[in-house]
Amino acid sequence: MEKPSQVWWSxxxxxxALKQQRLPAYRLQLSASKVLSGFFATGALCLGMGIILLLSAKSIKEIEGNVYMYYKLYGFHQNLYHYILSRSNSQLMGKNIKDVERCDSFKKTxxxxxxxxxxxxxxSMFNDTIILLYNINSSIYIKVPMLSRGITWWSDKFIKFQNPNSYDLSSAFAGTAKPPNWPKPIYELDEKDSGNNGFINEDFxxxxxxxxxxxxxxLHRQLNRVQHFTExxxxxxxxxxxxxxxxxxRFRGEKSVVLSTLTWSGGSSLFLGLAYTVTGAVTWLASFSMMAIHLMLAKRKMFFPNYKVKL
Incomplete structure (x- = not known):
């Protein structure tokens, strides 16, 4: 029988060097001046980006150039956990249109x-029909041409959403029913453009x-720059x-229509610019606080060289 000391030793x-952690390593040792410089530089960068983004968002014009039409909803919570999970990705990719097991609600009739x-x-898909009319004179209104294509992300259009492999969508979706709130089935969403139907319908x-x-x-539509609207x-x-x-x-909300142009930084949302600005301001506030503490400790060390702080 081994002695306790021998068991402990084994x-x-x-x-x-590996198991005893004696490998060579670089230990980062930053001085107070380097840390403060890094914080000040980060704060200045964030503040600068925030101001630029805010000015860019404020510079968006409402009627010139490439115009985009949006619908805006107030008080509609699309971020609820069970709401987000209530979908079938295999169905939306056209692999199995009868796979409804992951849909917590609205699975079957x-x-x-x-x-x-x-x-x-x-x-709950948004399904208002919005038509913009231009008044040429006191009695003549013409319909502003709008495009329903090109409003989606490329990854969504060509990867995440695909129709079943069939030349006839109505037969491909045979044996299924439309959602209760829909006036027509998925393969008839766009009656004017047959290529914009099924799961690849861009509004959907x-x-x-x-x-x-x-x-x-x-994003709902974008301006088709033809005829009276080339500019x-x-x-x-x-x-x-x-x-x-x-x-x-029913959910005590509101809705509106927004016409806007875009800049290099996107739409008219101020969120990104405000986020950068707040981050920069907080970073600078932390920088000044650390600098004050550093100067206070340096002054104390000057007058009391033998002073030590015990933790």
């Missing part, structure tokens, strides 16, 4: 027919990318013809 790791697309996100794809905050806007939206009087389908009173 449990020790091997006497190697009362008679057991799978809903396609299933889930709470798809069922835009809606399925859930928003992080309860107040959000989503953008000319100055004049405009009106909207809106078919009200999407109810907002």
């Amino acid at each position: 449990l020790l790791p091997d006497n190697t 009362h008679n057991g027919t799978p809903i396609c697309p299933c889930g709470a996100i798809a069922n 794809i835009v809606w399925m990318r859930t928003a992080a905050f309860p107040t959000f806007k989503k 953008g939206l000319p100055a004049g009087n405009y009106s909207f013809d809106i078919t009200y389908n999407f109810p907002v009173t």
Whole structure:
């Protein structure tokens, strides 16, 4: 039987540089001046970026150049946990349109027919019809040409959403039912453009990318710069013809339409600029606080060289 000292000795790791952690290493030793310089530089960078982004967002014009139409919802919480999970990715990718198991709600109809697309996100899709009219004179209004294509992310359009492999979408979706709140099935969403139907319908794809905050806007259309609108939206009087389908009173919300242009930094949202500005301000505040503490300790050491701080 081994002695206790021998057992203890056998449990020790091997006497190697790796297991005894004697490998050469670089130990970063920063002085107070280097740390403070880094904080000040980071704060200045964030403040500068924040100011530039805020000025860029403020410079967006409302009627000239490439004009984009958004719908904006207030008080609609697309960020709820169960709401976000209520979808079937295998269904949306066209692999198995009857796979509704991951949809917590709106899986099947009362008679057991799978809903396609299933889930709470798809069922609550925004479906107002918005038409912009331009008043040429006191009595003549013309419809402003808008494009329903090119409003989605490339990764969504060509990777995350795919139709079943079939030349006839109506037969491909046979044996499924439309969501309860939808007036027509998925393969008839766009009656004017047959290539914009099914899971690759761009309005549907835009809606399925859930928003992080309860107040959000989503891209709906972009201006087709032809005829009277080659230079953008000319100055004049405009009106909207809106078919009200999407109810907002049930969740005590509001909705609006936004016409805007874009800059190099994106749309008119101030969030990114404010985030950079606040980060820079907080970093500078921390820098001044650390500098004050450093100077106070340096002054104390000057007058009391033998002073030591015990922790």
